[in-house]
Amino acid sequence: MARPFVPTRMEEPITANHREARPSGAVDTRVEGVVANWFPRFLANGLDYLDVTRILDAIENWDQWGTTWEAAGENYEKLGRDALAAGHSETAGSHLRRAALTYQFAQFVMTGDTEARRRIHLRMADTYRTAAPLLQPPATPVRVPWRGIDLVGYLRTLSDDSPLVVLIPGLESTKEQFSTFEPFLLERGLSTLSFEGPGQGETWYEHGFRDEAYVDAMRALFAWIVDRPDLSGRRVALLGTSFGGYLALKSAPGLPVEAVVDIAGFFDLKDFDNLQPVIRDNFAHFMKIEPAEIEDVVSQVDLLGTLPLDVPVLAVHGEVDPIVPVEHAHRIAAAQMNATVWLYPDGTHSCNNLHTIVRPAISDWLADRLAVGA
Template sequence: MPWWGELAGTEWLPPPGGGLVVVPDTGQRALSDGCLHPPGRVGLGAARPQLCPHPAWRPGLEPGCGHRPRSLGAGMSAMETTNRVQVAAHHWRPRFTANGIDVNDFDDTVLRTTDWKDWGPNWRAVGDMHETLGREAEARGRTLSAAQAYQRASWCYHLGKFLWFEDVAVHGELRDRSVWVYRQALPRLDPPGERLEIPFEGHVIPANLRRPQGQGRPPLVLLVPGLDSSKEELFAIENEFLHRGMATLTMDGPGQSENSVHFAIRPDWETVITPVIDHLARQDLKIDLGRVGLMGISMGAIYGPRAAAHEKRVRAVVGLAGPYNLGECWEALNSLTRGGYIFYTKSANEAEARRKADTLNLEGVLHRMMQPLLVIHGARDRLFPPAHAERIAREAPHATLVMYPDGNHVCNNIPYKYRPLMADWLHEQLTKLS
């Protein structure tokens, strides 16, 4: 059983098998997988260099925010730091295989992709193969097989373009194809989904709504992707909530996947979530808008708390693997992720994107968030180090922190640990409101 503790309204929950227990500024010590932090030396600021690093933390491989890599460290070769194909495989294989990409497709495509310019076209070919399988199944009336093949095709198209900008026209084709083919799968899913187009600043917020079968008016979980993910990618996470009797609305907000055409990334997500809930309230969608939760992933873990600090109809929030301040992380980001921020912020160059990164933060926001917040992070996160999660949990009045010592970014290497926990927690929070 996990150990629970409370201090000044903040709960710290290590996951089963060990984790990080932080007791700030009380003279006590914080235990992290055998390492002791000095009292008062958790979080960010001047004390950051005195943080006890996780035993697996290596400069160059998993650098902390604000620290330039000093060496390559074990586990990453010089070639991997320059070969973008290997960087993509090294960082994101766990993510995409956990979210539905067949591991054989991933490994085979990486193996035959020797030049980054071929990444998008090669994944398009794999997506085309799965789309053909879907059409063949549909022609035979095999709707389940068709839906599964269409989903795999959509995920392959998305993987081909997520941080690939060598050919902007092909990037756009992959984006549009991912959305289109997933729409063929939506009504065939179990439970089925429907596409919503929510009016927003002269365009729309596109979203996929799924409701559990036989639940009357279930609570609703808003799912917010990160920098380079998409609403289509989050099917497996949707199912965790649906299996527990919660509906899901997964959206592409400003600067995200389908909505990167019309909008750039923005920090003020209260301007996004409030119109979304207003629109839902005007419809009869058979969901309980008195019980709305939100889960934000990576950058979505900045958007979610910022929205909830202003939008009180959001009753509970999960922040998964988000930074406290993106600008402080900039120097440690890999080249592909930096390129993603340039593209999705619609910046002219890296200097402009770097300036915009400073606006993507939670400073001065969290103290206004009165809803319960579950912060989940991996101690081996290569993008946003654990100190950011610690600070988020310290500043939010009603936060719970779960730190997995073996977790990578978004804990995609251990989905069987974090996904049930976050779904159970959000179910418990929303059930209390019945």
């Protein structure tokens, strides 16, 4: 009766740990700089610490950044597609979303290789598109006509009258990355629309960032919202992270919004030349522009004359933010006057290192402003 058992030996999930093999002292400064800036961002945005550690341990120099992250994403994509084939839709949605977010960081700040970046970014967008209908509630792609192109986003709605929060990404961020912020809002009765304007995500291929273009694109988005019978009656707020915090404040005048949240945004870019080189690179990519033209575009980025808004504003900033100094929050607060300002003494950029505390608090503030259930 007895027979030998045949256990299923699961494959190695990702590249083996190479930390031991890394030559001592052979530190790649680009890798170290990117990790120093954004390590908490990887974790706050849906990746698992143990995965991130395995990935970073396998990267010895910047040339391996994209391929190593992509291999880790591929593992989850395969698990997700297998789960889909097996009818395990919950697992499929979860793994495909995780695959997409892993690809997100594969192409992240890859400003030196446009072709590789495009390929991985489109793979990310495609993988997330497969996950989107499997999420709870589903994420529905939206396309907003503007100047002959389509602006893109994902809409996740609750009941017909639930308020709507429009999420605006910053540099090197995407509508897909917001899939880790959306649940905090959804759990509190708020529907979400994660948006990509000029310079961002899939919209970037069609149009680089310009200040007036972004503001105009936001007007087009709101005209589209008002035209949608299922959206037009809702109360709406804006939430922007990092440069998206600036964009939310800059775009708000004239839009039918009832509250604005700025997380770690700039007041202006007058100090552009003193930003980290990697951040200046990211801006050049964002703008799709030659270095000589940057100065003019940068000079348009300014909240002077925009603030104060006549709606409630929440500004959240980490006091040890190495990317956007906290003084920008001080200036926003001074110009807005009645703003609610939360400064976290040990918060880094976007307070991603305190995400367990900051995201629920922001979501509650929005739910209170938009009177969920009232």
